Amino acid sequence: MTETAVRRGRPGYDQAGILEVAVAAFNEFGYDATSMGVLAARLGLSKSAIYHHVASKDELLELALGQALDGLEGVLLEEAASTGDAAERLAHVLRGAVRVLTDKLPYVTLLLRVRGNTEVERRALARRRAFDRAVAALVVEARDEGSLRADVDPGVATRLLFGMINSIVEWYRPGGAEGADQLAEDVLTVAFDGLRV
Amino acid sequence: MTETAVRRGRPGYDQAGILEVAVAAFNEFGYDATSMGVLAARLGLSKSAIYHHVASKDELLELALGQALDGLEGVLLEEAASTGDAAERLAHVLRGAVRVLTDKLPYVTLLLRVRGNTEVERRALARRRAFDRAVAALVVEARDEGSLRADVDPGVATRLLFGMINSIVEWYRPGGAEGADQLAEDVLTVAFDGLRV
DNA sequence: GTCTATATTGAGATAGAC
DNA sequence: GTCTATCTCAATATAGAC
Numbered sequence: 409m410t411e412t413a414v415r416r417g418r419p420g421y422d423q424a425g426i427l428e429v430a431v432a433a434f435n436e437f438g439y440d441a442t443s444m445g446v447l448a449a450r451l452g453l454s455k456s457a458i459y460h461h462v463a464s465k466d467e468l469l470e471l472a473l474g475q476a477l478d479g480l481e482g483v484l485l486e487e488a489a490s491t492g493d494a495a496e497r498l499a500h501v502l503r504g505a506v507r508v509l510t511d512k513l514p515y516v517t518l519l520l521r522v523r524g525n526t527e528v529e530r531r532a533l534a535r536r537r538a539f540d541r542a543v544a545a546l547v548v549e550a551r552d553e554g555s556l557r558a559d560v561d562p563g564v565a566t567r568l569l570f571g572m573i574n575s576i577v578e579w580y581r582p583g584g585a586e587g588a589d590q591l592a593e594d595v596l597t598v599a600f601d602g603l604r605v
Numbered sequence: 606m607t608e609t610a611v612r613r614g615r616p617g618y619d620q621a622g623i624l625e626v627a628v629a630a631f632n633e634f635g636y637d638a639t640s641m642g643v644l645a646a647r648l649g650l651s652k653s654a655i656y657h658h659v660a661s662k663d664e665l666l667e668l669a670l671g672q673a674l675d676g677l678e679g680v681l682l683e684e685a686a687s688t689g690d691a692a693e694r695l696a697h698v699l700r701g702a703v704r705v706l707t708d709k710l711p712y713v714t715l716l717l718r719v720r721g722n723t724e725v726e727r728r729a730l731a732r733r734r735a736f737d738r739a740v741a742a743l744v745v746e747a748r749d750e751g752s753l754r755a756d757v758d759p760g761v762a763t764r765l766l767f768g769m770i771n772s773i774v775e776w777y778r779p780g781g782a783e784g785a786d787q788l789a790e791d792v793l794t795v796a797f798d799g800l801r802v
Numbered sequence: 803g804t805c806t807a808t809a810t811t812g813a814g815a816t817a818g819a820c
Numbered sequence: 821g822t823c824t825a826t827c828t829c830a831a832t833a834t835a836g837a838c
Contacts, residue, residue, distance in 0.1 A: 420803070438720050440637035443831060457804050459833070521718075523635050556800045560791045564783055567776050568769045568795050575768025586761055594757050598765050602799030603753045604692075617821070641814060654822045656815070805838075813830075820823075 421451065423471070426461045430468045431514045439469060439518070466528050469518070473532040476519040479508040480539050495555035498546040502573065502599065503592045505543075509576050510588035517577040540570060569599055618648065620668070623658045627665045628711045636666060636715070637722075663725050666715070670729040673716040676705040677736050692752035695743040699770065699796065700789045702740075706773050707785035714774040737767060766796055 429451050433442045444465060448455040462468050483489060483504030489497055509516050519536065522529045544566040550556045556565070572595060580591065626648050630639045641662055645652040659665050680686060680701030686694055706713050716733065719726045741763040747753045753762070769792060777788065 436720075437722055438635070438637055440635055441720070441722050444833085445831075453803090454805055455832085456806085456834075460803060465832070523633075523638070525634055525638055554802065557794075557802050560794055560800065561783060564788065564791050565795065565800055567772065568792065569800075571770070571772025571775075572765045572768045575764065575772065578768075579764050586758060591761065594761050595765065597754075597757055598762065598799065599795070600799045600801040602795065602797045603757065603762055603766075604797040605751065605754050640812075642812080650821090651823055652814085653816075653824085657821060662814070803838105805836100807835085807837100809832105809834075811831080811833100814828090816827075817825085818823100819825100820821105 421453070421461065423461045426451065426458060427468060427471050428514075431472045431518055434469070434472070435514055435517050435521075438521070466526060469522075469526075470528045470532075472515050472518050473522065473528070476508075476512055476515040477532060477535045477539075479512050479516070480505065481535070483508060484539070484542055493555065494546055494549035494553050498543070498550050499596055499600075501543055501546060502569065502596060505573050506576065506592040506595055507588065509573065510580060510582065510591065513577060513580065513582070520574050520577055540566070543570070572599065618650070618658065620658045623648065623655060624665060624668050625711075628669045628715055631666070631669070632711055632714050632718075635718070663723060666723075667725045667729075669712050669715050670719065670725070673705075673709055673712040674729060674732045674736075676709050676713070677702065678732070680705060681736070681739055690752065691743055691746035691750050695740070695747050696793055696797075698740055698743060699766065699793060702770050703773065703789040703792055704785065706770065707777060707779065707788065710774060710777065710779070717771050717774055737763070740767070769796065 430442075430447055433447055433450055436442075437446070444455045444458060448458060451458070462471070483501055486500070486504065488500040489504070491497065492500075519532060522532055522536075524530045524533050544563065547556065547566045547569070548562045551558055551562050551565075556562075576591065576595075580586075580588075582588070586594070627639075627644055630644055630647055633639075634643070641652045641655060645655060648655070659668070680698055683697070683701065685697040686701070688694065716729060719729055719733075721727045721730050741760065744753065744759045744763045744766070748755055748759050748762075753759075773788065773792075777783075777785075779785075783791070
């Protein structure tokens with residue numbers, strides 16, 4: 409209670425608290441369209457108070473993108489990502505990606521909208537592409553072992569898979585009718601078996 | 606050659622020419638991040654020259670979104686969109702959506718990134734949602750007639766379908782390895798039959 | 803940790819000549 | 821149809837007090 413921070417209530421933000429509000433605003437209006445002014449208003453602070461916690465608007469973005477990318481890369485490091493045949497490993501990674509999307513929804517949402525305008529954005533895109541490439545390699549492996557159909561190009565298949573998964577950030581909201589686990593199962597069902605009866 | 610416009614070459618833009626360049630820039634940097642200044646530079650014009658063709662930056666966006674939405678809504682008006690059983694109609698609309706995406710790629714790309722910050726954007730989102738709802742109704746119908754599996758919620762299924770299709774704007778480029786028709790077939794294959802052999 | 807200024811830059815848009 | 825100014829406003833960021 410003397411020097412050590414006992415964090416409660418609202419005013420008296422720490423960096424994580426600033427970041428959470430900022431990311432929500434970035435997702436609502438878009439990063440560029442969100443001024444430090446409206447951010448300050450949402451925080452109930454003055455603009456300059458934000459600069460006590462972060463050096464720039466850019467740094468807010470960098471911190472947020474790091475959250476998302478750490479989560480995704482973490483999936484590839486899990487044991488099940490390198491255990492079993494390629495189809496099993498692919499299923500694990502897809503399930504893991506859905507889990508990270510739903511767990512860190514705002515951060516991943518922001519990541520998926522980054523265009524590469526700044527150095528920070530370009531570094532994030534590079535990390536994201538590396539993740540995508542790892543999954544693409546799994547798809548090729550799964551096809552080569554005979555688990556996946558050969559009449560759809562693996563590159564196209566990977567992109568359609570990511571299209572399905574990444575689009576989740578556009579509509580999934582925690583506490584909705586569909587839970588995150590059920591959603592991951594649905595994604596795998598459609599991806600592997602399709603919608604036809 | 607006297608009063609009538611004989612349009613050739615580059616300088617001496619008409620509205621469509623301005624729009625084409627503008628949309629390319631909007632897609633590259635994002636709408637908000639694209640200033641009228643960089644737009645003018647790309648056109649090889651002064652900023653004020655742009656205002657001879659359009660009233661505002663907002664109007665450029667409105668014209669572009671109209672192109673995309675007209676195309677998508679047109680698919681629903683085609684005869685095959687109301688002929689046959691629900692699964693056949695659904696297949697036609699999905700194929701049509703892919704065709705519009707690839708034909709009007711830059712315009713649809715822009716549409717899919719709109720957040721709803723301005724009146725123009727909100728009107729576009731409303732039209733887009735109406736299109737989505739029409740497809741969702743087809744999915745429900747196809748499930749009810751027994752063509753689609755009942756163990757995936759139709760709302761989720763529709764969103765995953767759109768996720769797959771809409772993501773095409775992120776990577777499809779005309780003249781690439783995969784043609785637009787083959788791509789539409791791949792989408793239908795994954796959507797209906799899945800990737801598993 | 804937050805405030806009230808304020809510096810500075812670049813945005814969207816207009817006026818009026820050619 | 822395009823130009824060279826120029827207006828006006830809002831943006832990011834800083835200075836320095838409390």
